[in-house]
Amino acid sequence: MTAVSTDAEPSADPQAEKKWRRRGLLALAVLLPLTLAETSFDSVREWLRGEDLIARDIAFGQSVPFGGGSWKLADLRGGKAGRLPEGAFAVIATFTVTIRDPDLQKQWLGCKLMLIDAAGHRWLPDIIAGVGLPDGVMNCASAIFSGAKPGDTITVGDTFIIPQDAVKTIRPAVGLGSERPWYLRFQRPPK
Amino acid sequence: MKIRVLGNLAILAATVALSYGMQVTKPHYADLTAPLPVDGAMGKRVHARSFDVRLEKVVFARQLKTNQFGQEKLLTTSGLWAVATTSLTATDASTTVADGTWQGPTDLRYNQTERLGYRQDMPPHGVDPGLGKLGLFVFEVPPDQIRGAKLLIAARRFGPLDAQARISLDGVRTGPDGQPADILPQYDLDAPPRDQGPQDQGPQGPAQETRP
Amino acid sequence: MFNTARSKIQTWITAGAGTIAALFVAGVMGAFGALPAHAPPQLPPGAAIDAGRWRVQPVRAYVSHAKVYGVLLKPGQKALVLEADMTNRTAQSDKAYFDVFEPEGLTLADRQPMIALTRDSTLTPELHPGMTERMAYVWALAGDAAVPSSLGFGVTSEIFKPRDNLYGMPGWFNPYRLGTVTLPVADMPATDTEGGS
Numbered sequence: 001m002t003a004v005s006t007d008a009e010p011s012a013d014p015q016a017e018k019k020w021r022r023r024g025l026l027a028l029a030v031l032l033p034l035t036l037a038e039t040s041f042d043s044v045r046e047w048l049r050g051e052d053l054i055a056r057d058i059a060f061g062q063s064v065p066f067g068g069g070s071w072k073l074a075d076l077r078g079g080k081a082g083r084l085p086e087g088a089f090a091v092i093a094t095f096t097v098t099i100r101d102p103d104l105q106k107q108w109l110g111c112k113l114m115l116i117d118a119a120g121h122r123w124l125p126d127i128i129a130g131v132g133l134p135d136g137v138m139n140c141a142s143a144i145f146s147g148a149k150p151g152d153t154i155t156v157g158d159t160f161i162i163p164q165d166a167v168k169t170i171r172p173a174v175g176l177g178s179e180r181p182w183y184l185r186f187q188r189p190p191k
Numbered sequence: 192m193k194i195r196v197l198g199n200l201a202i203l204a205a206t207v208a209l210s211y212g213m214q215v216t217k218p219h220y221a222d223l224t225a226p227l228p229v230d231g232a233m234g235k236r237v238h239a240r241s242f243d244v245r246l247e248k249v250v251f252a253r254q255l256k257t258n259q260f261g262q263e264k265l266l267t268t269s270g271l272w273a274v275a276t277t278s279l280t281a282t283d284a285s286t287t288v289a290d291g292t293w294q295g296p297t298d299l300r301y302n303q304t305e306r307l308g309y310r311q312d313m314p315p316h317g318v319d320p321g322l323g324k325l326g327l328f329v330f331e332v333p334p335d336q337i338r339g340a341k342l343l344i345a346a347r348r349f350g351p352l353d354a355q356a357r358i359s360l361d362g363v364r365t366g367p368d369g370q371p372a373d374i375l376p377q378y379d380l381d382a383p384p385r386d387q388g389p390q391d392q393g394p395q396g397p398a399q400e401t402r403p
Numbered sequence: 404m405f406n407t408a409r410s411k412i413q414t415w416i417t418a419g420a421g422t423i424a425a426l427f428v429a430g431v432m433g434a435f436g437a438l439p440a441h442a443p444p445q446l447p448p449g450a451a452i453d454a455g456r457w458r459v460q461p462v463r464a465y466v467s468h469a470k471v472y473g474v475l476l477k478p479g480q481k482a483l484v485l486e487a488d489m490t491n492r493t494a495q496s497d498k499a500y501f502d503v504f505e506p507e508g509l510t511l512a513d514r515q516p517m518i519a520l521t522r523d524s525t526l527t528p529e530l531h532p533g534m535t536e537r538m539a540y541v542w543a544l545a546g547d548a549a550v551p552s553s554l555g556f557g558v559t560s561e562i563f564k565p566r567d568n569l570y571g572m573p574g575w576f577n578p579y580r581l582g583t584v585t586l587p588v589a590d591m592p593a594t595d596t597e598g599g600s
Contacts, residue, residue, distance in 0.1 A: 269536055305529050336533075
């Protein structure tokens with residue numbers, strides 16, 4: 001279109017126009033990616049806040065601040081217990097958490113306890129008929145509404161069903177809404 | 192002068208033609224964001240994005256017996272009950288598989304029934320990596336929507352651009368009238384029949400309805 | 404263009420013709436708009452009615468004084484029940500049948516009916532393409548509400564658009580009153596309501 005119609009307009013200096021046209025094109029190259037980034041920013045942020053993407057590896061016995069508290073792997077034990085499907089194993093993972101910020105409904109929103117094996121497979125908690133949590137251990141959801149105060153130490157844990165061949169490499173992990181996309185991945189307790 | 196006018200007209204015409212072509216060939220928004228089908232056959236493992244599914248068997252019955260809140264219920268239908276048994280497993284992470292659709296030979300879509308209430312073996316099925324699980328999908332379908340049908344299984348009902356297993360039901364034996372060869376008079380969800388032989392030689396055609 | 408008297412006249416005539424045509428069209432449209440809107444027709448009872456995504460055939464209407472198809476009534480209430488055979492005319496399972504029927508000229512305790520499958524009293528299940536099921540529409544009424552022995556039920560239909568104007572999605576839009584079907588309303592004693600048809 002332009003090629004046909006521009007020469008109709010009287011241009012004082014064709015060199016100047018050419019220069020501006022080139023500048024315009026260059027500006028496009030910068031502005032288009034910027035616009036794309038601007039429009040997708042919210043979606044990307046929303047997505048990052050919903051996913052446990054980046055692991056922080058924590059040594060066994062170490063206590064780390066996470067989501068307004070300090071988390072430490074207390075125990076990881078497995079066995080054949082309760083009613084399980086063929087070739088499956090029951091695992092209980094527990095963490096001790098010292099609360100600093102008592103607003104757990106905000107800090108622990110979307111709290112997720114997981115087991116992750118060497119291949120990256122993830123298991124979420126399951127209800128196992130005949131296997132309950134040990135006394136004094138609560139799952140994430142009830143911990144959020146437990147009314148824990150700053151300084152309190154609570155034990156959070158859950159039960160999992162995993163296939164037998166994953167037992168050797170699983171590591172417990174924790175994801176919290178206020179910390180995503182980062183999550184904690186704990187080393188297994190030494191044998 | 193004349194050439195410029197002609198040139199402009201040509202460009203205008205080309206633009207109109209291109210725009211019109213783009214408009215008429217534009218795919219539906221619904222198609223653009225539709226689930227991505229993964230085709231498979233009965234008895235074969237179908238790999239969807241977040242889960243694997245294998246359709247083990249489909250049983251047809253005129254009545255469905257179920258236990259609801261400790262109360263036995265006998266459910267009738269104006270068509271047939273189709274009970275699809277699948278074995279499910281998660282690929283990478285624990286997830287749920289919630290949606291089953293019966294797609295008839297002419298693409299009519301029958302959602303899974305809502306008349307059964309909550310049951311352990313009914314969707315949503317919680318599935319874990321490395322662990323198999325049997326899950327049922329139960330449909331009400333007219334007898335003429337069985338031959339050439341497909342079973343669609345997805346993680347959730349509206350999953351734009353997520354995978355959807357599409358399993359053709361070629362393993363279902365049908366008679367010359369298109370109806371399934373075996374129709375049980377009754378299927379007890381809490382005590383499924385073990386053998387899959389021809390059990391019902393009852394009258395073909397629309398089920399005689401009896402009120403529970 | 405405008406430098407000769409002749410072309411000036413031509414311009415005036417052209418513009419004038421356009422204006423007259425516009426006025427004429429507007430006048431005709433306005434005249435149609437001013438016509439008295441004809442009332443929705445009476446629909447024949449006992450025949451199937453194609454109402455958008457549903458083919459409906461009203462079967463019977465009655466007033467119930469007790470629980471009907473699992474729908475509980477508050478104390479002092481009675482229920483107007485309309486039983487109809489409903490067939491999903493679309494290509495997929497659907498439950499958008501809440502506004503299909505509406506009793507006319509009654510004061511309802513709640514405009515929204517409870518709708519149950521008469522087979523087993525399942526509340527508002529999805530109905531599947533081409534599968535006819537008998538559904539019971541249950542409207543709660545005040546216990547002392549007068550119900551005429553013959554009652555009109557408005558039938559609402561919708562139109563199908565293969566592409567809506569916003570997303571280009573197929574769907575059902577623009578509900579309109581298709582007509583009225585008039586049925587006799589029996590009065591069911593409290594004991595004989597669970598019997599079905």
